Amino acid sequence: MRADIVIRNARVLACTGAPLIESGFVAVRDGRIAAVGPMAEAPATERNVDAEGRLLTPGLIDCHTHLVYAGSRALEFELRLSGASYEEIARAGGGIASTVTATRAASEDELLAATLARARVLLAHGVTTVEIKSGYGLDLASELKCLRAARRVGHELGIDVRTTLLAAHAVPPEFKARADAYVDLIVNEIIPAAAREKLADAVDAFCETIGFTPAQTRRVFDAARTHGLPVKLHAEQFSNQRGATLAAAFNALSADHLEYLDDEGVAAMARAGTVAVLLPGAFYCLRETTLPPIDKLRAARVPIAIATDHNPGTSPTLDAPLMMNMACTLFRLTPAEALEGFTRHAARALGLSMTHGTIEAGKQADLALWPCDSFAALCYPVGAVRPTQVFKRGSVGLAPAH
Ligand code: DI6
Ligand code: FE
Numbered sequence: 001m002r003a004d005i006v007i008r009n010a011r012v013l014a015c016t017g018a019p020l021i022e023s024g025f026v027a028v029r030d031g032r033i034a035a036v037g038p039m040a041e042a043p044a045t046e047r048n049v050d051a052e053g054r055l056l057t058p059g060l061i062d063c064h065t066h067l068v069y070a071g072s073r074a075l076e077f078e079l080r081l082s083g084a085s086y087e088e089i090a091r092a093g094g095g096i097a098s099t100v101t102a103t104r105a106a107s108e109d110e111l112l113a114a115t116l117a118r119a120r121v122l123l124a125h126g127v128t129t130v131e132i133k134s135g136y137g138l139d140l141a142s143e144l145k146c147l148r149a150a151r152r153v154g155h156e157l158g159i160d161v162r163t164t165l166l167a168a169h170a171v172p173p174e175f176k177a178r179a180d181a182y183v184d185l186i187v188n189e190i191i192p193a194a195a196r197e198k199l200a201d202a203v204d205a206f207c208e209t210i211g212f213t214p215a216q217t218r219r220v221f222d223a224a225r226t227h228g229l230p231v232k233l234h235a236e237q238f239s240n241q242r243g244a245t246l247a248a249a250f251n252a253l254s255a256d257h258l259e260y261l262d263d264e265g266v267a268a269m270a271r272a273g274t275v276a277v278l279l280p281g282a283f284y285c286l287r288e289t290t291l292p293p294i295d296k297l298r299a300a301r302v303p304i305a306i307a308t309d310h311n312p313g314t315s316p317t318l319d320a321p322l323m324m325n326m327a328c329t330l331f332r333l334t335p336a337e338a339l340e341g342f343t344r345h346a347a348r349a350l351g352l353s354m355t356h357g358t359i360e361a362g363k364q365a366d367l368a369l370w371p372c373d374s375f376a377a378l379c380y381p382v383g384a385v386r387p388t389q390v391f392k393r394g395s396v397g398l399a400p401a402h
Contacts, residue, residue, distance in 0.1 A: 003027035003034050003045045005394060010051035011373055012036060014359040015058050015343040020374070026056060028365040031393035036359050049389070049396065055373055057339060058359055059128025059366035059390060060320050061346035064256050064277050064307035066166070067122075067153070068115045068146040069136045071102025073312040086286055086314065087238065090210045096136070096170040099312055103136035103146065111149040112156075118310065119153050119161075121318040126368040126387040128159055131307075131350055133204055135166030138182075139174075140189050143167050147199035158392055160366075162350045164232060165194045168205035168212050168220045183216045187223040195227035202253060202351075206234040207243035214246050221250045230351060236260040237282070248272035254305065254349040257282065258292045266293060270300035275349040277305045278333075278341070280326035281315035294331055304333070305349045306341035321378065321385035328379050335375035365394035 005028045012024035014036060025042035027034040035043070076094055080086065089095045103111070115132070122130055132150035137143040147163050154161030167190045168183070175182035194200040203224035207217040211234070221231050230253050235243030237257035244255040244265035255261075255269060256277035269276060276297050282288075297304055306327045309315040317323070324338035333341065347357025355364050368387040372378050378385065389396065 001027065001034060001043045003029050003043050005047040005049065005396070006042060006045045007049045007051055007056060007367070007369070008042055009039065009053055010056035010369070011053060012359060013055060013057045013339065013375065015340050016358045016360060023053075024056075026359060026365070026367065028391070028394035031365055031395070033359060033361050033363050033365050035361055051369055053373065054388065055370040055378060056359070057368050057370065058343040058357055059368050059392065060126045060342045061129040061350065061352070061357060062122055062127045062307050062310075062320055062342075063131045063254070063305050063346040063349040064279060064309050065130055065132055066135055066309070066311035067118050067130065067132045068111050068134065068149050069099050069103050069312055070106035070111060070114060071099055071312065073099065073316070076313065087210055090170075093173070095313055097173060099136045100138050100170070100172060104139070104142045108145045108149050111146060112152050115149055115153050116156055118318055119157055119159070122308070122320065123157065123159060123390065124386060125318065125320045126370070126390060127320050128366040128368070128390060128392050129162070129347075129350070129352070129356055130159065131162045131164055133164040133166040135169030135204075138167060138170065138172035140185070140193060143190055144193060144197065144199060147194060151199065158395070160356070162201045162352070163199060164202045164204045165191065165200035166204040166206070167191070168217065170206065170211065179212065179216060183212070183219050187219055191220070191223045191227055191229070195229060200229060202230045202232055204232045204234065207241050207246070208234070208238055209241075210238070214241055214243060217243065217246060221246070225250065232256065232349070236265065244269055244274070248274045253351055259283065259288055259290045261293055263296065266296045266300050266302060269302050275303045275305050275345055277307055277349050278327060278331060279307055279309035279315065280323055280330050281317045282309045283330060284326060285314050285316070291331060294333065303345040303348055304337060304341050305345040306333070306338055307346065319383060322383050324379045325382055335379035338379050339375055365391055367391040
């Protein structure tokens with residue numbers, strides 16, 4: 001077998017469900033994984049990387065981020081510390097709306113620069129594929145501007161970016177008390193334009209008392225379907241709107257947050273194969289105390305993914321391994337579940353299962369080498385866990401910027 005590069009002497013965690021290979025190799029050819037196995041079967045090649053017994057995992061996949069925005073929400077953080085709730089701030093015109101003002105005022109190049117800086121930090125934490133949502137533009141031109149900036153991040157950094165149109169994130173100020181008219185705009189103009197310009201890989205909405213009703217969400221999903229775009233949903237974050245059931249009825253790739261998910265939602269997601277994306281960063285920042293129904297999701301065999309939910313309001317973090325730690329500590333996931341949540345199941349939440357998320361022959365050679373030796377060792381430190389090396393399509397050039 002000819003290989004361009006062989007990573008040797010690695011503890012290989014393929015995230016396929018197969019046991020850890022204690023002393024293994026991964027051979028890469030043309031940017032794809034050519035073979036994986038124990039060292040005894042490693043092919044000879046000229047270019048080798050000695051992993052020196054470190055843990056080799058699939059590159060992490062951050063399947064839920066709001067990476068494109070301008071401005072800061074540090075003041076709101078202080079308000080919440082002195083007692084204001086997230087909902088109160090949102091209803092008073094702060095929260096998402098304040099980020100919308102700053103994002104509308106920023107140029108595409110300014111947004112690109114800010115987003116690139118954030119994406120580089122994600123990369124330094126082992127993320128090789130990232131989903132980026134719009135949702136801070138909330139008008140036709142600004143939503144498309146955000147999606148274009150997101151696409152450019154992928155080209156600039158050589159990582160995979162999947163874009164999601166989240167025009168239904170909040171009702172913009174010019175549509176105050178006219179949410180249905182804003183949904184008309186989304187359905188008649190924003191979704192068709194994003195589809196026409198191939199700027200969106202999926203469509204998302206925030207189904208919530210402070211977001212959009214299930215009926216409005218359904219209209220957004222119908223339009224996505226008309227334009228051939230798969231859907232995802234911010235569901236059951238603050239209250240049970242039966243959003244997950246609605247999402248499953250549209251064969252959603254994922255339903256995300258889910259603290260207030262009910263039994264019917266669990267069953268509907270299981271039937272539809274919709275991934276449950278859990279977001280411990282937002283849970284932590286909002287001091288939420290209601291846990292997503294993890295045991296019920298497990299029992300129904302709903303795939304569970306974990307993501308950063310990076311956004312300036314409720315999850316200002318770019319530390320993917322810290323989210324795995326929090327998924328274990330706050331949600332009681334096992335370290336193996338947390339890592340599968342950031343690899344295999346995250347790939348599925350983006351519709352990328354065929355090419356991403358596991359170390360298997362034929363898949364894209366997206367890999368991360370960690371300075372530790374087990375699932376548990378990866379998840380147990382609270383912060384400051386970074387890969388020593390990241391490979392994207394087999395390219396070793398992606399040295400994390402520390
Ligand atoms: N739920 C969240 O946690 C983020 N969006 C959403 O629908 C928060 C976005 C923000 O506060 O800026
Ligand atoms: Fe989110």
